[in-house]
Amino acid sequence: MLYNDTVDSEALVHRPWFVAIVFAVVMAICSAINFTDTWMGELMRAVIGEPLTSGLYGRFATGLVLSLLFCANVIVIGFIPFKAQVITVWVELLLSFLAFFNAFDLSLPFIWDKLPILLSQGLFTTLYVAAVSIFFATILAIIGAVAKLSGNGFAYAIASFYTSFFRGLPLLMQLYLIYLGLPQLGVVLDAVPSGVLALSLCYGAYMTEIFRAGIQSIDRGQWEASRSIGFGFGLTMRKIILPQALPVIIPPTGNQFISMLKDSSLVSIVGVWELMFLARALGQATFKHMEMLIAVALIYWILSACMEIVQARIERHYNRSKVR
Amino acid sequence: MIGENAIEVKHVSKWYGAFQVLHDVNLTVRKGERIVICGPSGSGKSTLIRCFNRLEAHQKGDITVNGISLHNKMRDIAEVRRKVGMVFQHFNLFPHMTVLMNCMAGPMWINGVPKKEARDRAMHYLKKVRIPEQANKFPSQLSGGQQQRVAIARSLSMQPTVMLFDEPTSALDPEMVAEVLETITTLAHEGMTMVCVTHEMGFARAVADRVVFMDAGRIVEEGRPDGFFSDPQHERTKLFLSQVLRH
Ligand SMILES: Nc1ncnc2c1ncn2[C@@H]1O[C@H](COP(=O)(O)OP(=O)(O)OP(=O)(O)O)[C@@H](O)[C@H]1O
Ligand SMILES: [Mg+2]
DSSP states (O other): OOOSSSSOOOOGSSHHHHHHHHHHHHHHHHHHSSOTHHHHHTTTTHHSSGGGGGGHHHHHHHHHHHHHHHHHHHHHHHSHHHHHHHHHHHHHHHHHHHHHHHTOOHHHHHHHHHHHIIIIIIIIIHHHHHHHHHHHHHHHHHHHHHHHHSHHHHHHHHHHHHHHHHHHHHHHHHHHHIIGGGGGTTTTOHHHHHHHHHHHHHHHHHHHHHHHHHHHHHHHHHHHHHHHOOHHHHHHIIIIIIIHHHHHHHHHHHHHHHHHHHHGGGGGGTOSSSHHHHHHHHHHHHHHHHHHHHHHHHHHHHHHHHHHHHHHHHHHHTTGGGGO | OOOSSSEEEEEEEEEEEEEEEEEEEEEEEETTOEEEEEEEETTTTTHHHTTTTSSSSOOOOEEEEEEEOOOOOOOHHHHHHHEEEOOOOOOOOOOOHHHEEEHHHHHHHHHHHHHHHHHHHHHEEEEEEGGGGGEEEEGGSOOOOHHHHHHHHHHHTTTTTTEEEEEETSSOHHHHHHHHHHHHHHHHTTTTTEEOOOOOOHHHHHHHHEEEETTTTEEEEEEOHHHHHHHHOOOHHHHHHHHHHHH
16 A cells, blocks of 8 residues: 555645646547547437538537536546446546447457457467476475575576576577477477476566565575574475465566466467467468457457456455555 | 583684684573673674674684583584574564574484474463463564563573573663563573673673673673672672663
Protein backbone atom coordinates (compact mmCIF):
# COMPACT_ATOMS: atom_id res chain seq x y z
CA MET A 1 0.00 0.00 0.00
CA LEU A 2 1.00 3.61 -0.44
CA TYR A 3 -0.79 4.34 2.85
CA ASN A 4 -2.49 7.51 1.76
CA ASP A 5 -2.63 10.48 4.03
CA THR A 6 -5.72 10.81 6.16
CA VAL A 7 -6.33 14.27 4.80
CA ASP A 8 -8.72 13.57 1.94
CA SER A 9 -8.26 15.72 -1.08
CA GLU A 10 -10.98 15.96 -3.69
CA ALA A 11 -10.77 13.24 -6.33
CA LEU A 12 -8.71 14.29 -9.33
CA VAL A 13 -11.47 13.44 -11.73
CA HIS A 14 -13.79 15.90 -9.98
CA ARG A 15 -11.54 18.91 -10.39
CA PRO A 16 -12.64 21.26 -13.16
CA TRP A 17 -9.16 21.79 -14.59
CA PHE A 18 -8.55 18.05 -14.87
CA VAL A 19 -11.90 17.43 -16.55
CA ALA A 20 -11.15 20.30 -18.90
CA ILE A 21 -7.83 18.75 -19.88
CA VAL A 22 -9.45 15.34 -20.43
CA PHE A 23 -12.12 16.99 -22.53
CA ALA A 24 -9.53 18.82 -24.62
CA VAL A 25 -7.46 15.68 -25.19
CA VAL A 26 -10.44 13.56 -26.23
CA MET A 27 -11.70 16.35 -28.43
CA ALA A 28 -8.31 16.57 -30.12
CA ILE A 29 -8.24 12.84 -30.72
CA CYS A 30 -11.79 12.87 -32.09
CA SER A 31 -10.85 15.67 -34.46
CA ALA A 32 -7.79 13.79 -35.67
CA ILE A 33 -9.66 10.54 -36.23
CA ASN A 34 -12.94 10.80 -38.05
CA PHE A 35 -15.66 8.99 -36.14
CA THR A 36 -18.53 9.97 -38.43
CA ASP A 37 -18.34 6.65 -40.28
CA THR A 38 -18.88 4.61 -37.10
CA TRP A 39 -22.03 3.80 -35.18
CA MET A 40 -21.57 7.14 -33.45
CA GLY A 41 -22.09 8.93 -36.74
CA GLU A 42 -25.19 6.84 -37.36
CA LEU A 43 -26.58 7.87 -33.98
CA MET A 44 -25.97 11.50 -34.85
CA ARG A 45 -27.76 11.30 -38.22
CA ALA A 46 -30.63 13.44 -36.92
CA VAL A 47 -28.25 16.30 -36.13
CA ILE A 48 -25.59 16.14 -38.81
CA GLY A 49 -27.56 14.57 -41.66
CA GLU A 50 -25.90 11.93 -43.85
CA PRO A 51 -22.77 11.07 -41.75
CA LEU A 52 -20.38 10.44 -44.63
CA THR A 53 -21.04 13.78 -46.26
CA SER A 54 -21.36 15.84 -43.12
CA GLY A 55 -17.79 17.11 -43.45
CA LEU A 56 -16.09 19.21 -40.82
CA TYR A 57 -19.32 20.06 -39.05
CA GLY A 58 -20.23 16.38 -38.63
CA ARG A 59 -16.76 15.52 -37.44
CA PHE A 60 -16.80 18.34 -34.89
CA ALA A 61 -20.30 17.54 -33.61
CA THR A 62 -19.53 13.83 -33.25
CA GLY A 63 -16.30 14.64 -31.46
CA LEU A 64 -18.07 17.00 -29.10
CA VAL A 65 -20.67 14.40 -28.15
CA LEU A 66 -18.03 11.71 -27.69
CA SER A 67 -15.92 13.98 -25.49
CA LEU A 68 -18.91 14.96 -23.38
CA LEU A 69 -19.88 11.30 -22.95
CA PHE A 70 -16.32 10.41 -22.03
CA CYS A 71 -16.03 13.17 -19.42
CA ALA A 72 -19.41 12.31 -17.92
CA ASN A 73 -18.31 8.69 -17.71
CA VAL A 74 -15.08 9.64 -15.94
CA ILE A 75 -16.88 11.88 -13.46
CA VAL A 76 -19.51 9.26 -12.64
CA ILE A 77 -16.87 6.56 -12.11
CA GLY A 78 -15.16 8.94 -9.71
CA PHE A 79 -18.15 8.66 -7.37
CA ILE A 80 -18.46 4.89 -7.06
CA PRO A 81 -16.51 2.73 -4.57
CA PHE A 82 -13.10 1.21 -5.29
CA LYS A 83 -14.20 -2.27 -6.33
CA ALA A 84 -16.93 -1.03 -8.64
CA GLN A 85 -14.46 1.45 -10.14
CA VAL A 86 -11.99 -1.32 -10.93
CA ILE A 87 -14.61 -3.53 -12.53
CA THR A 88 -16.20 -0.73 -14.54
CA VAL A 89 -12.92 0.56 -15.91
CA TRP A 90 -11.74 -2.96 -16.74
CA VAL A 91 -14.93 -3.72 -18.63
CA GLU A 92 -14.82 -0.43 -20.52
CA LEU A 93 -11.17 -0.94 -21.52
CA LEU A 94 -11.94 -4.48 -22.59
CA LEU A 95 -14.89 -3.34 -24.70
CA SER A 96 -12.80 -0.69 -26.42
CA PHE A 97 -10.19 -3.32 -27.25
CA LEU A 98 -12.82 -5.62 -28.68
CA ALA A 99 -14.16 -2.72 -30.72
CA PHE A 100 -10.61 -2.12 -31.97
CA PHE A 101 -10.18 -5.77 -33.03
CA ASN A 102 -13.63 -5.72 -34.52
CA ALA A 103 -12.49 -2.95 -36.81
CA PHE A 104 -10.17 -5.47 -38.53
CA ASP A 105 -13.24 -7.12 -39.96
CA LEU A 106 -12.18 -10.57 -38.77
CA SER A 107 -13.78 -13.76 -39.92
CA LEU A 108 -15.18 -15.16 -36.68
CA PRO A 109 -16.38 -18.47 -38.16
CA PHE A 110 -12.82 -19.14 -39.31
CA ILE A 111 -11.45 -18.58 -35.81
CA TRP A 112 -14.22 -20.74 -34.41
CA ASP A 113 -13.36 -23.42 -36.92
CA LYS A 114 -9.66 -23.48 -36.00
CA LEU A 115 -10.11 -23.07 -32.26
CA PRO A 116 -10.25 -26.79 -31.47
CA ILE A 117 -6.88 -27.51 -33.04
CA LEU A 118 -5.36 -24.38 -31.50
CA LEU A 119 -6.49 -25.49 -28.09
CA SER A 120 -5.91 -29.23 -28.33
CA GLN A 121 -2.56 -29.14 -30.11
CA GLY A 122 -1.14 -25.65 -29.58
CA LEU A 123 -2.31 -24.77 -26.11
CA PHE A 124 -1.43 -28.20 -24.84
CA THR A 125 2.12 -28.04 -26.18
CA THR A 126 2.63 -24.50 -24.92
CA LEU A 127 1.42 -25.38 -21.45
CA TYR A 128 3.42 -28.57 -21.42
CA VAL A 129 6.67 -26.87 -22.46
CA ALA A 130 6.15 -23.96 -20.07
CA ALA A 131 5.14 -26.09 -17.09
CA VAL A 132 8.02 -28.54 -17.42
CA SER A 133 10.49 -25.68 -17.91
CA ILE A 134 9.14 -23.80 -14.91
CA PHE A 135 9.58 -26.91 -12.80
CA PHE A 136 13.21 -27.43 -13.79
CA ALA A 137 13.97 -23.71 -13.66
CA THR A 138 12.73 -23.55 -10.07
CA ILE A 139 14.92 -26.47 -9.04
CA LEU A 140 17.92 -24.93 -10.80
CA ALA A 141 17.18 -21.61 -9.10
CA ILE A 142 17.12 -23.10 -5.60
CA ILE A 143 20.34 -25.02 -6.19
CA GLY A 144 21.95 -21.99 -7.82
CA ALA A 145 20.93 -19.63 -5.02
CA VAL A 146 22.17 -21.96 -2.29
CA ALA A 147 25.43 -22.47 -4.20
CA LYS A 148 25.94 -18.73 -4.57
CA LEU A 149 25.40 -18.14 -0.86
CA SER A 150 27.21 -21.24 0.36
CA GLY A 151 30.63 -19.69 0.80
CA ASN A 152 32.09 -22.64 -1.12
CA GLY A 153 34.42 -21.40 -3.84
CA PHE A 154 33.65 -24.20 -6.29
CA ALA A 155 29.91 -23.89 -5.90
CA TYR A 156 30.03 -20.11 -6.14
CA ALA A 157 32.20 -20.18 -9.25
CA ILE A 158 30.00 -22.69 -11.05
CA ALA A 159 26.77 -20.94 -10.08
CA SER A 160 27.98 -17.47 -11.00
CA PHE A 161 29.38 -18.72 -14.30
CA TYR A 162 26.04 -20.35 -15.00
CA THR A 163 23.99 -17.23 -14.27
CA SER A 164 26.40 -15.00 -16.12
CA PHE A 165 26.40 -17.20 -19.23
CA PHE A 166 22.70 -17.93 -19.47
CA ARG A 167 21.58 -14.44 -18.62
CA GLY A 168 24.11 -13.04 -21.02
CA LEU A 169 23.09 -14.90 -24.19
CA PRO A 170 19.86 -14.30 -26.08
CA LEU A 171 17.41 -17.11 -25.44
CA LEU A 172 17.09 -17.65 -29.19
CA MET A 173 20.82 -18.25 -29.45
CA GLN A 174 20.76 -20.72 -26.56
CA LEU A 175 18.04 -22.59 -28.35
CA TYR A 176 20.11 -22.76 -31.55
CA LEU A 177 23.19 -23.83 -29.61
CA ILE A 178 21.27 -26.68 -28.02
CA TYR A 179 19.28 -27.74 -31.05
CA LEU A 180 21.97 -27.30 -33.70
CA GLY A 181 25.18 -27.23 -31.65
CA LEU A 182 24.79 -30.25 -29.41
CA PRO A 183 24.34 -32.70 -32.34
CA GLN A 184 27.91 -31.77 -33.36
CA LEU A 185 28.99 -33.31 -30.06
CA GLY A 186 26.93 -36.36 -30.79
CA VAL A 187 24.00 -35.41 -28.56
CA VAL A 188 20.84 -35.15 -30.61
CA LEU A 189 17.83 -33.75 -28.82
CA ASP A 190 14.31 -33.53 -30.21
CA ALA A 191 12.71 -30.16 -30.65
CA VAL A 192 10.62 -30.23 -27.50
CA PRO A 193 13.40 -31.37 -25.12
CA SER A 194 15.69 -28.76 -26.69
CA GLY A 195 13.13 -26.07 -26.04
CA VAL A 196 12.55 -27.22 -22.48
CA LEU A 197 16.29 -27.37 -21.83
CA ALA A 198 16.92 -23.88 -23.20
CA LEU A 199 14.00 -22.36 -21.31
CA SER A 200 14.90 -24.12 -18.04
CA LEU A 201 18.54 -23.08 -18.19
CA CYS A 202 17.80 -19.50 -19.11
CA TYR A 203 14.99 -18.92 -16.63
CA GLY A 204 16.80 -20.91 -13.98
CA ALA A 205 19.60 -18.37 -14.27
CA TYR A 206 17.27 -15.40 -13.84
CA MET A 207 15.43 -17.07 -10.99
CA THR A 208 18.69 -17.97 -9.25
CA GLU A 209 19.23 -14.27 -8.71
CA ILE A 210 15.65 -13.79 -7.50
CA PHE A 211 15.95 -16.66 -5.02
CA ARG A 212 19.35 -15.47 -3.84
CA ALA A 213 17.98 -12.01 -3.09
CA GLY A 214 14.99 -13.58 -1.34
CA ILE A 215 17.10 -15.81 0.88
CA GLN A 216 19.44 -12.93 1.67
CA SER A 217 16.55 -10.75 2.76
CA ILE A 218 15.93 -13.02 5.78
CA ASP A 219 17.40 -11.83 9.03
CA ARG A 220 20.35 -13.75 10.43
CA GLY A 221 18.43 -14.18 13.70
CA GLN A 222 16.06 -16.58 11.94
CA TRP A 223 18.94 -18.89 11.05
CA GLU A 224 20.25 -18.73 14.59
CA ALA A 225 16.87 -19.38 16.19
CA SER A 226 16.30 -22.30 13.86
CA ARG A 227 19.75 -23.76 14.52
CA SER A 228 19.43 -23.24 18.27
CA ILE A 229 16.27 -25.34 18.28
CA GLY A 230 18.21 -28.05 16.50
CA PHE A 231 17.03 -27.82 12.90
CA GLY A 232 19.67 -28.86 10.40
CA PHE A 233 20.34 -27.05 7.13
CA GLY A 234 17.60 -28.80 5.18
CA LEU A 235 14.84 -28.17 7.70
CA THR A 236 15.99 -24.59 8.28
CA MET A 237 15.89 -23.93 4.56
CA ARG A 238 12.60 -25.71 3.84
CA LYS A 239 10.58 -24.69 6.85
CA ILE A 240 12.05 -21.41 8.04
CA ILE A 241 13.98 -19.54 5.38
CA LEU A 242 12.25 -20.31 2.07
CA PRO A 243 8.69 -19.78 3.37
CA GLN A 244 9.74 -16.36 4.64
CA ALA A 245 11.60 -15.56 1.45
CA LEU A 246 8.55 -16.40 -0.66
CA PRO A 247 6.78 -13.03 -0.28
CA VAL A 248 9.95 -11.47 -1.69
CA ILE A 249 10.42 -14.16 -4.31
CA ILE A 250 6.87 -14.58 -5.62
CA PRO A 251 6.21 -11.26 -7.43
CA PRO A 252 9.33 -11.38 -9.63
CA THR A 253 8.92 -15.13 -10.07
CA GLY A 254 5.36 -14.60 -11.25
CA ASN A 255 6.78 -12.19 -13.79
CA GLN A 256 9.22 -14.86 -14.91
CA PHE A 257 6.49 -17.47 -15.25
CA ILE A 258 4.35 -15.19 -17.39
CA SER A 259 7.32 -14.22 -19.46
CA MET A 260 8.29 -17.88 -19.84
CA LEU A 261 4.79 -18.74 -21.03
CA LYS A 262 5.21 -16.33 -23.90
CA ASP A 263 8.86 -17.08 -24.55
CA SER A 264 7.88 -20.69 -25.06
CA SER A 265 6.72 -19.41 -28.45
CA LEU A 266 10.40 -19.24 -29.38
CA VAL A 267 10.52 -23.01 -29.61
CA SER A 268 8.25 -22.73 -32.65
CA ILE A 269 11.35 -21.86 -34.67
CA VAL A 270 12.66 -25.39 -34.21
CA GLY A 271 9.32 -26.71 -35.39
CA VAL A 272 7.42 -27.43 -32.23
CA TRP A 273 3.70 -27.29 -32.84
CA GLU A 274 2.82 -24.91 -30.08
CA LEU A 275 0.42 -21.97 -30.25
CA MET A 276 2.63 -19.56 -32.17
CA PHE A 277 3.67 -22.16 -34.73
CA LEU A 278 0.09 -23.19 -35.38
CA ALA A 279 -1.05 -19.59 -35.62
CA ARG A 280 1.46 -18.88 -38.35
CA ALA A 281 1.01 -22.17 -40.15
CA LEU A 282 -2.80 -21.96 -40.20
CA GLY A 283 -2.75 -18.26 -41.02
CA GLN A 284 -0.33 -18.64 -43.93
CA ALA A 285 -2.23 -21.51 -45.49
CA THR A 286 -5.44 -19.50 -45.68
CA PHE A 287 -4.17 -15.91 -45.83
CA LYS A 288 -6.09 -15.17 -42.66
CA HIS A 289 -3.06 -14.03 -40.67
CA MET A 290 -4.85 -11.52 -38.51
CA GLU A 291 -7.53 -13.93 -37.38
CA MET A 292 -5.02 -16.50 -36.15
CA LEU A 293 -2.67 -13.99 -34.58
CA ILE A 294 -5.41 -12.25 -32.64
CA ALA A 295 -6.97 -15.53 -31.53
CA VAL A 296 -3.61 -16.76 -30.25
CA ALA A 297 -2.85 -13.39 -28.67
CA LEU A 298 -6.08 -13.68 -26.71
CA ILE A 299 -5.20 -17.22 -25.61
CA TYR A 300 -1.79 -16.05 -24.35
CA TRP A 301 -3.44 -13.18 -22.57
CA ILE A 302 -6.01 -15.39 -20.88
CA LEU A 303 -3.27 -17.78 -19.76
CA SER A 304 -1.25 -14.88 -18.33
CA ALA A 305 -4.32 -13.53 -16.58
CA CYS A 306 -4.86 -16.93 -14.97
CA MET A 307 -1.27 -16.87 -13.74
CA GLU A 308 -1.77 -13.38 -12.35
CA ILE A 309 -4.76 -14.63 -10.37
CA VAL A 310 -2.83 -17.61 -9.06
CA GLN A 311 0.05 -15.32 -8.11
CA ALA A 312 -2.27 -12.96 -6.26
CA ARG A 313 -3.71 -15.88 -4.29
CA ILE A 314 -0.33 -17.24 -3.31
CA GLU A 315 0.83 -13.78 -2.29
CA ARG A 316 -2.21 -13.36 -0.11
CA HIS A 317 -1.57 -16.74 1.48
CA TYR A 318 2.01 -15.92 2.37
CA ASN A 319 1.20 -12.41 3.53
CA ARG A 320 -1.38 -13.55 6.05
CA SER A 321 1.22 -13.42 8.85
CA LYS A 322 1.79 -9.72 8.17
CA VAL A 323 -1.41 -8.77 10.00
CA ARG A 324 -1.17 -6.16 12.69
CA MET B 1 23.50 -38.78 33.01
CA ILE B 2 27.18 -38.11 32.73
CA GLY B 3 28.66 -36.22 35.66
CA GLU B 4 27.42 -33.36 37.74
CA ASN B 5 28.11 -30.53 35.35
CA ALA B 6 25.82 -29.19 32.68
CA ILE B 7 28.46 -27.03 31.04
CA GLU B 8 32.23 -27.14 31.41
CA VAL B 9 34.35 -24.47 29.79
CA LYS B 10 38.11 -25.04 29.94
CA HIS B 11 40.72 -22.55 28.72
CA VAL B 12 38.54 -21.31 25.89
CA SER B 13 39.84 -18.63 23.56
CA LYS B 14 38.17 -17.22 20.50
CA TRP B 15 39.21 -14.80 17.80
CA TYR B 16 37.34 -12.77 15.20
CA GLY B 17 40.10 -12.44 12.65
CA ALA B 18 43.01 -10.90 14.56
CA PHE B 19 40.77 -9.63 17.36
CA GLN B 20 40.66 -11.88 20.42
CA VAL B 21 37.15 -11.88 21.90
CA LEU B 22 37.62 -14.53 24.59
CA HIS B 23 40.81 -14.92 26.61
CA ASP B 24 41.31 -18.28 28.29
CA VAL B 25 37.84 -18.49 29.82
CA ASN B 26 37.11 -21.11 32.47
CA LEU B 27 33.62 -21.71 33.80
CA THR B 28 31.64 -24.60 35.21
CA VAL B 29 27.87 -24.71 35.38
CA ARG B 30 26.54 -27.46 37.62
CA LYS B 31 23.20 -29.12 36.99
CA GLY B 32 20.38 -27.02 38.39
CA GLU B 33 22.63 -24.03 38.81
CA ARG B 34 21.50 -20.55 37.80
CA ILE B 35 24.22 -18.28 36.51
CA VAL B 36 24.00 -14.63 35.57
CA ILE B 37 26.69 -13.17 33.35
CA CYS B 38 27.15 -9.42 33.35
CA GLY B 39 29.70 -6.98 32.11
CA PRO B 40 30.14 -3.91 29.93
CA SER B 41 29.08 -3.85 26.29
CA GLY B 42 31.50 -5.64 23.98
CA SER B 43 33.04 -7.71 26.77
CA GLY B 44 32.18 -11.00 25.02
CA LYS B 45 29.16 -12.14 27.05
CA SER B 46 27.03 -12.96 24.00
CA THR B 47 29.96 -14.59 22.28
CA LEU B 48 30.61 -16.86 25.24
CA ILE B 49 27.04 -17.98 25.73
CA ARG B 50 26.63 -18.54 21.98
CA CYS B 51 29.60 -20.88 22.12
CA PHE B 52 27.60 -23.12 24.47
CA ASN B 53 25.32 -24.31 21.65
CA ARG B 54 27.87 -23.63 18.96
CA LEU B 55 26.20 -20.73 17.26
CA GLU B 56 29.81 -19.58 17.46
CA ALA B 57 32.86 -21.82 17.25
CA HIS B 58 35.72 -21.47 19.73
CA GLN B 59 39.27 -21.90 18.50
CA LYS B 60 41.12 -23.03 21.61
CA GLY B 61 40.19 -24.99 24.71
CA ASP B 62 37.27 -27.33 25.39
CA ILE B 63 33.56 -26.86 25.96
CA THR B 64 31.55 -29.82 27.21
CA VAL B 65 27.76 -29.60 27.38
CA ASN B 66 25.74 -32.41 28.95
CA GLY B 67 28.84 -34.54 28.72
CA ILE B 68 29.25 -33.97 25.00
CA SER B 69 32.37 -32.20 23.87
CA LEU B 70 31.71 -29.50 21.27
CA HIS B 71 33.76 -29.88 18.12
CA ASN B 72 33.30 -30.16 14.40
CA LYS B 73 30.82 -33.03 14.44
CA MET B 74 27.31 -32.22 13.30
CA ARG B 75 25.80 -35.23 15.03
CA ASP B 76 27.07 -34.15 18.45
CA ILE B 77 26.21 -30.52 17.90
CA ALA B 78 22.67 -31.46 16.88
CA GLU B 79 22.34 -33.57 20.02
CA VAL B 80 23.50 -30.65 22.17
CA ARG B 81 21.21 -28.14 20.46
CA ARG B 82 18.18 -30.36 21.02
CA LYS B 83 18.80 -30.28 24.73
CA VAL B 84 19.89 -26.65 25.10
CA GLY B 85 17.27 -23.94 24.65
CA MET B 86 18.21 -20.39 23.72
CA VAL B 87 16.30 -17.13 24.08
CA PHE B 88 17.51 -14.14 22.11
CA GLN B 89 17.47 -10.43 22.72
CA HIS B 90 15.28 -9.86 19.66
CA PHE B 91 13.04 -12.91 20.21
CA ASN B 92 13.64 -14.29 16.70
CA LEU B 93 10.23 -15.94 16.56
CA PHE B 94 9.31 -17.45 13.21
CA PRO B 95 7.03 -14.72 11.84
CA HIS B 96 5.34 -16.94 9.25
CA MET B 97 4.02 -19.39 11.83
CA THR B 98 1.38 -18.96 14.48
CA VAL B 99 2.47 -18.83 18.10
CA LEU B 100 1.29 -22.41 18.55
CA MET B 101 3.16 -23.61 15.48
CA ASN B 102 6.31 -21.85 16.69
CA CYS B 103 6.16 -24.09 19.73
CA MET B 104 5.12 -27.25 17.87
CA ALA B 105 7.69 -27.10 15.08
CA GLY B 106 10.70 -28.28 17.05
CA PRO B 107 9.11 -31.29 18.76
CA MET B 108 7.34 -32.37 15.54
CA TRP B 109 10.14 -32.00 13.03
CA ILE B 110 13.07 -32.96 15.20
CA ASN B 111 11.80 -35.40 17.78
CA GLY B 112 9.02 -36.78 15.62
CA VAL B 113 6.38 -36.10 18.25
CA PRO B 114 2.89 -36.73 16.80
CA LYS B 115 0.96 -33.59 15.96
CA LYS B 116 -1.66 -33.92 18.67
CA GLU B 117 0.88 -34.53 21.38
CA ALA B 118 3.03 -31.66 20.12
CA ARG B 119 -0.01 -29.40 20.30
CA ASP B 120 -0.76 -30.45 23.86
CA ARG B 121 2.82 -29.94 24.85
CA ALA B 122 2.97 -26.50 23.19
CA MET B 123 -0.24 -25.47 24.93
CA HIS B 124 1.17 -26.68 28.23
CA TYR B 125 4.19 -24.41 27.92
CA LEU B 126 2.14 -21.51 26.57
CA LYS B 127 0.01 -21.80 29.72
CA LYS B 128 3.17 -21.83 31.74
CA VAL B 129 4.28 -18.50 30.26
CA ARG B 130 0.67 -17.36 30.70
CA ILE B 131 -0.38 -16.61 27.13
CA PRO B 132 -2.40 -19.66 26.00
CA GLU B 133 -5.09 -17.31 24.63
CA GLN B 134 -2.66 -15.95 22.00
CA ALA B 135 -1.89 -19.39 20.59
CA ASN B 136 -3.47 -18.82 17.20
CA LYS B 137 -2.12 -15.36 16.56
CA PHE B 138 0.97 -14.53 14.56
CA PRO B 139 4.01 -13.12 16.39
CA SER B 140 3.58 -9.69 14.76
CA GLN B 141 0.26 -9.33 16.58
CA LEU B 142 1.83 -9.63 20.03
CA SER B 143 3.59 -7.12 22.25
CA GLY B 144 7.32 -7.42 22.83
CA GLY B 145 6.90 -8.99 26.24
CA GLN B 146 4.42 -11.51 24.90
CA GLN B 147 6.73 -12.37 22.03
CA GLN B 148 9.61 -12.99 24.39
CA ARG B 149 7.44 -15.26 26.52
CA VAL B 150 6.46 -17.18 23.38
CA ALA B 151 10.17 -17.50 22.60
CA ILE B 152 10.68 -19.00 26.06
CA ALA B 153 7.77 -21.40 25.53
CA ARG B 154 9.21 -22.35 22.14
CA SER B 155 12.50 -23.31 23.76
CA LEU B 156 10.78 -25.13 26.62
CA SER B 157 8.73 -27.21 24.17
CA MET B 158 11.93 -29.00 23.26
CA GLN B 159 12.15 -29.95 26.95
CA PRO B 160 15.75 -28.78 27.30
CA THR B 161 18.02 -29.53 30.22
CA VAL B 162 19.76 -26.15 29.96
CA MET B 163 18.38 -22.73 29.03
CA LEU B 164 20.52 -19.91 27.69
CA PHE B 165 19.24 -16.33 27.79
CA ASP B 166 21.05 -13.56 25.93
CA GLU B 167 19.78 -10.24 27.29
CA PRO B 168 16.15 -11.42 27.16
CA THR B 169 14.75 -8.11 28.39
CA SER B 170 16.98 -5.44 26.91
CA ALA B 171 14.83 -4.94 23.79
CA LEU B 172 11.67 -4.51 25.88
CA ASP B 173 9.80 -1.50 27.19
CA PRO B 174 10.19 -1.10 30.97
CA GLU B 175 6.67 -2.27 31.79
CA MET B 176 7.22 -5.53 29.89
CA VAL B 177 10.53 -6.36 31.52
CA ALA B 178 8.81 -7.48 34.71
CA GLU B 179 6.52 -10.04 33.05
CA VAL B 180 9.43 -11.68 31.23
CA LEU B 181 11.66 -11.71 34.31
CA GLU B 182 8.81 -13.22 36.30
CA THR B 183 8.53 -16.05 33.78
CA ILE B 184 12.25 -16.71 33.95
CA THR B 185 12.16 -16.57 37.74
CA THR B 186 9.41 -19.20 37.85
CA LEU B 187 11.55 -21.38 35.65
CA ALA B 188 14.54 -20.85 37.93
CA HIS B 189 12.56 -21.87 40.99
CA GLU B 190 11.60 -25.11 39.24
CA GLY B 191 15.25 -26.03 39.11
CA MET B 192 16.05 -25.41 35.45
CA THR B 193 19.75 -25.06 34.74
CA MET B 194 20.20 -21.63 33.22
CA VAL B 195 22.79 -19.17 32.05
CA CYS B 196 21.48 -15.66 31.66
CA VAL B 197 23.24 -12.62 30.27
CA THR B 198 21.49 -9.58 31.68
CA HIS B 199 21.92 -6.11 33.09
CA GLU B 200 18.97 -6.58 35.47
CA MET B 201 20.86 -6.61 38.75
CA GLY B 202 17.73 -7.00 40.86
CA PHE B 203 16.92 -10.17 38.98
CA ALA B 204 20.50 -11.39 39.39
CA ARG B 205 20.34 -10.83 43.12
CA ALA B 206 17.04 -12.65 43.41
CA VAL B 207 17.62 -15.80 41.37
CA ALA B 208 21.32 -16.27 40.65
CA ASP B 209 23.38 -18.89 42.45
CA ARG B 210 26.45 -17.27 40.99
CA VAL B 211 27.19 -14.00 39.21
CA VAL B 212 29.96 -13.90 36.64
CA PHE B 213 31.49 -10.59 35.67
CA MET B 214 33.26 -10.33 32.32
CA ASP B 215 35.40 -7.59 30.90
CA ALA B 216 37.38 -7.49 27.66
CA GLY B 217 36.92 -11.19 26.98
CA ARG B 218 37.99 -12.38 30.44
CA ILE B 219 36.09 -13.54 33.48
CA VAL B 220 37.22 -10.97 36.02
CA GLU B 221 35.25 -12.09 39.01
CA GLU B 222 32.58 -14.56 40.02
CA GLY B 223 30.77 -15.31 43.23
CA ARG B 224 27.51 -15.63 45.11
CA PRO B 225 25.29 -12.60 44.50
CA ASP B 226 25.30 -11.36 48.10
CA GLY B 227 29.07 -11.16 48.21
CA PHE B 228 29.37 -10.04 44.60
CA PHE B 229 27.12 -7.02 45.02
CA SER B 230 28.04 -5.96 48.56
CA ASP B 231 31.76 -6.59 48.42
CA PRO B 232 33.23 -6.77 44.91
CA GLN B 233 36.93 -7.60 44.86
CA HIS B 234 38.14 -5.95 41.66
CA GLU B 235 38.29 -2.29 40.74
CA ARG B 236 36.75 -3.03 37.34
CA THR B 237 33.77 -4.73 38.98
CA LYS B 238 33.26 -1.87 41.42
CA LEU B 239 33.25 0.63 38.58
CA PHE B 240 30.79 -1.44 36.55
CA LEU B 241 28.46 -1.98 39.50
CA SER B 242 28.50 1.68 40.43
CA GLN B 243 27.48 2.46 36.85
CA VAL B 244 24.64 -0.06 36.51
CA LEU B 245 23.30 0.29 40.02
CA ARG B 246 23.01 4.05 39.69
CA HIS B 247 20.00 3.59 37.39
N1 LIG C 1 30.91 -11.36 13.92
C1 LIG C 1 31.83 -10.59 14.51
N2 LIG C 1 32.94 -10.20 13.85
C2 LIG C 1 33.87 -9.43 14.44
N3 LIG C 1 33.80 -8.98 15.70
C3 LIG C 1 32.73 -9.32 16.43
C4 LIG C 1 31.68 -10.14 15.87
N4 LIG C 1 30.74 -10.32 16.83
C5 LIG C 1 31.19 -9.65 17.92
N5 LIG C 1 32.36 -9.05 17.68
C6 LIG C 1 33.13 -8.28 18.64
O1 LIG C 1 33.36 -9.12 19.75
C7 LIG C 1 33.25 -8.39 20.95
C8 LIG C 1 32.31 -9.07 21.90
O2 LIG C 1 31.01 -9.05 21.36
P1 LIG C 1 29.76 -9.57 22.17
O3 LIG C 1 28.56 -9.43 21.30
O4 LIG C 1 30.04 -10.92 22.69
O5 LIG C 1 29.68 -8.54 23.37
P2 LIG C 1 28.61 -8.44 24.52
O6 LIG C 1 29.34 -8.56 25.79
O7 LIG C 1 27.49 -9.38 24.27
O8 LIG C 1 28.11 -6.94 24.38
P3 LIG C 1 26.62 -6.36 24.47
O9 LIG C 1 26.37 -6.14 25.94
O10 LIG C 1 26.70 -5.08 23.73
O11 LIG C 1 25.70 -7.35 23.86
C9 LIG C 1 32.82 -6.97 20.58
O12 LIG C 1 33.94 -6.13 20.64
C10 LIG C 1 32.36 -7.09 19.16
O13 LIG C 1 32.67 -5.92 18.45
MG1 LIG D 1 25.42 -9.20 23.66
